[in-house]
Amino acid sequence: MKNIMIRRFFVFVFFIYSFNAKALIEVDITRGNLNPLPIAVSPMSIDEESRKNFEKILKKKNIGSEISKIVEKNLKTSGLFNPLNKDAFLQAPDIANLKPRFEDWNLIKAQALITGKVNLINEKLRLEFRLWDVLAGKEMMALAFTTVPNNWRRVGHIITDKVYERLTGEKGYFDTRIIYVAEEGPKTRRIKKLAIMDQDGANNKFLTLGNELVLTPRFNPTSQMVTYLSYFRNLPRVYLLDIETGMQEVVGDFPGMTFAPRFSPDGKKIIMSFAKDGNSDIYTMDLENRIVEKITNHPSIDTSPSYSPDGKYISFNSDRSGYQQIYTMESNGKNVKRISFGKGLYGTPVWSPRGDLIAFTKLHKGKFYIGVMRTDGSGERLLTENFYQEAPSWSPNGRVLIFYRETKTDDKGEGFSAKLWSIDLTGYNERQVVTPTDASDPSWSSLLSN
Amino acid sequence: MKKSRIRNIDQGAIMKLNKIFKNAFLITIACLVLSACATQKKAGQMQGDVYTGKDTVEYLASGVPDRVFFATNESVLTTASRETLRKQAAWLRKNSKVTVVLEGHADERGTREYNLALGERRANAAKDYLMTYGISSDRISVLSYGKERPVDSGSNPLAWSKNRRSVTVKAN
Numbered sequence: 345m346k347n348i349m350i351r352r353f354f355v356f357v358f359f360i361y362s363f364n365a366k367a368l369i370e371v372d373i374t375r376g377n378l379n380p381l382p383i384a385v386s387p388m389s390i391d392e393e394s395r396k397n398f399e400k401i402l403k404k405k406n407i408g409s410e411i412s413k414i415v416e417k418n419l420k421t422s423g424l425f426n427p428l429n430k431d432a433f434l435q436a437p438d439i440a441n442l443k444p445r446f447e448d449w450n451l452i453k454a455q456a457l458i459t460g461k462v463n464l465i466n467e468k469l470r471l472e473f474r475l476w477d478v479l480a481g482k483e484m485m486a487l488a489f490t491t492v493p494n495n496w497r498r499v500g501h502i503i504t505d506k507v508y509e510r511l512t513g514e515k516g517y518f519d520t521r522i523i524y525v526a527e528e529g530p531k532t533r534r535i536k537k538l539a540i541m542d543q544d545g546a547n548n549k550f551l552t553l554g555n556e557l558v559l560t561p562r563f564n565p566t567s568q569m570v571t572y573l574s575y576f577r578n579l580p581r582v583y584l585l586d587i588e589t590g591m592q593e594v595v596g597d598f599p600g601m602t603f604a605p606r607f608s609p610d611g612k613k614i615i616m617s618f619a620k621d622g623n624s625d626i627y628t629m630d631l632e633n634r635i636v637e638k639i640t641n642h643p644s645i646d647t648s649p650s651y652s653p654d655g656k657y658i659s660f661n662s663d664r665s666g667y668q669q670i671y672t673m674e675s676n677g678k679n680v681k682r683i684s685f686g687k688g689l690y691g692t693p694v695w696s697p698r699g700d701l702i703a704f705t706k707l708h709k710g711k712f713y714i715g716v717m718r719t720d721g722s723g724e725r726l727l728t729e730n731f732y733q734e735a736p737s738w739s740p741n742g743r744v745l746i747f748y749r750e751t752k753t754d755d756k757g758e759g760f761s762a763k764l765w766s767i768d769l770t771g772y773n774e775r776q777v778v779t780p781t782d783a784s785d786p787s788w789s790s791l792l793s794n
Numbered sequence: 795m796k797k798s799r800i801r802n803i804d805q806g807a808i809m810k811l812n813k814i815f816k817n818a819f820l821i822t823i824a825c826l827v828l829s830a831c832a833t834q835k836k837a838g839q840m841q842g843d844v845y846t847g848k849d850t851v852e853y854l855a856s857g858v859p860d861r862v863f864f865a866t867n868e869s870v871l872t873t874a875s876r877e878t879l880r881k882q883a884a885w886l887r888k889n890s891k892v893t894v895v896l897e898g899h900a901d902e903r904g905t906r907e908y909n910l911a912l913g914e915r916r917a918n919a920a921k922d923y924l925m926t927y928g929i930s931s932d933r934i935s936v937l938s939y940g941k942e943r944p945v946d947s948g949s950n951p952l953a954w955s956k957n958r959r960s961v962t963v964k965a966n
Contacts, residue, residue, distance in 0.1 A: 531947035532944055559906065617907070619911055647908055732903075755948070
């Protein structure tokens with residue numbers, strides 16, 4: 345468990361040409377992008393000696409093209425870009441990185457171009473890359489990184505984040521990880537393990553063995569900690585796990601079942617439900633001084649709490665009106681307001697990292713929907729409908745939601761599966777996030793290099 | 795003219811009747827096919843949407859069923875559930891050393907966290923009833939599995955009704 349180390353990154357800007365921002369390309373991410381921007385990702389050029397040394401260290405034939413492949417795949421999955429086929433590229437990678445022949449790239453209809461160079465210097469991987477506006481014939485960005493060779497995949501993700509940010513004006517979400525529950529076995533005796541992977545599905549690792557049932561892992565937005573529900577010794581309790589050291593501990597000394605944990609935005613508190621005598625209320629525990637506070641006090645079910653990004657408000661799920669609905673309140677529990685009023689039941693409210701929206705699961709007439717509404721409940725928009733799906737989690741930039749979806753069983757109770765899916769806030773670009781086993785309860789980390 | 799119109803109307807009526815018969819016939823066939831496929835879907839397995847069958851029930855002792863069933867999104871005990879729990883209470887009074895865990899469950903048609911709370915509420919409804927028949931709360935602990943441990947993996951109303959349950963399990 346301890347082998348998941350975040351190695352330190354050295355990022356610095358080495359030069360940026362002055363440019364005329366108005367004339368350069370921009371990608372609008374506020375609406376469904378039906379015309380993704382054609383972009384050429386030239387393979388990162390590499391000298392022969394570095395190539396051979398990397399091959400020895402990383403067992404990859406050409407690390408330059410491997411990094412480019414990661415960038416290309418990320419850009420494609422975002423739905424905002426259309427990476428062009430490399431066979432059509434006319435210019436060699438090393439020369440393109442020095443000075444692209446814009447006419448050539450224009451000819452294959454590329455509007456943006458990424459070039460770069462990778463070397464091995466003092467056993468460190470050094471990469472520089474440039475983003476070019478093909479139509480304007482200008483450089484838009486130039487950056488260099490130095491890191492340990494093992495971090496080569498992350499280099500690809502960071503390049504994508506920088507390109508995404510430069511072209512859309514918003515932070516990316518590619519240098520991130522997903523923690524989720526890996527599932528196997530028949531539905532009646534399902535084995536569940538905590539698992540973690542990079543946002544693109546690489547580097548999958550299991551964090552627990554599957555001896556006890558585990559549910560709902562959630563990342564701390566500020567560190568490599570995770571909170572989750574474990575049935576260790578058949579006592580359902582909220583736990584804290586440090587994914588770097590593998591240390592686990594139970595959260596708080598509650599005499600009954602604790603569940604539905606999430607971190608506060610500053611990472612210093614855990615908010616969760618505590619169930620006793622048929623009543624679930626919301627509590628917080630301060631991780632530094634271990635002080636426990638009761639936030640709701642109502643004979644109904646109060647669960648699935650989630651803080652607003654400024655920490656001032658909490659959204660939660662309650663059936664105090666008779667059925668499951670979404671409510672908000674101040675973080676001290678005052679001023680409770682029901683915000684969901686549409687037809688059906690509402691659950692799993694999750695506050696967007698941008699603060700403007702709450703994502704939720706809705707059940708109506710036997711169907712499950714993932715949707716978003718404003719924090720006062722107005723402007724409800726359903727993004728996707730299916731037999732069963734729930735538990736949306738936001739990308740750190742608040743543009744994409746990851747959730748899980750189960751398929752219905754047939755008459756014999758077979759054919760069941762659970763998979764992770766992602767969808768843009770616009771309702772477009774729905775994709776399966778491939779995992780080695782069945783999967784549920786995804787939670788998206790913050791950007792690792794920030 | 796008049797006659798022919800009447801005849802036309804009659805013919806229309808007859809065609810309609812034919813259609814109705816045809817539909818009725820199709821429906822009966824559909825019913826037969828359904829009942830043939832799902833042999834467990836006998837009449838009397840569900841009342842409203844509460845399971846009343848015996849397929850999944852186990853016994854703590856002869857004549858003492860281990861579980862009670864609930865309606866969708868409900869934790870109210872039915873008449874049948876109360877009868878089962880009275881039998882459990884009588885058995886627990888006789889076997890005063892036995893302690894039990896009440897495991898509350900929900901069907902798959904709900905969000906995970908809400909269902910955990912709902913399972914806890916169901917198991918507590920059973921616990922409260924056992925207590926009113928003289929079983930000390932020291933002997934009863936409560937656990938919710940939400941929708942994590944269905945007994946029937948089907949995605950249909952009958953399977954869901956079997957899964958909405960509180961099961962009394964001997965703990966020692």
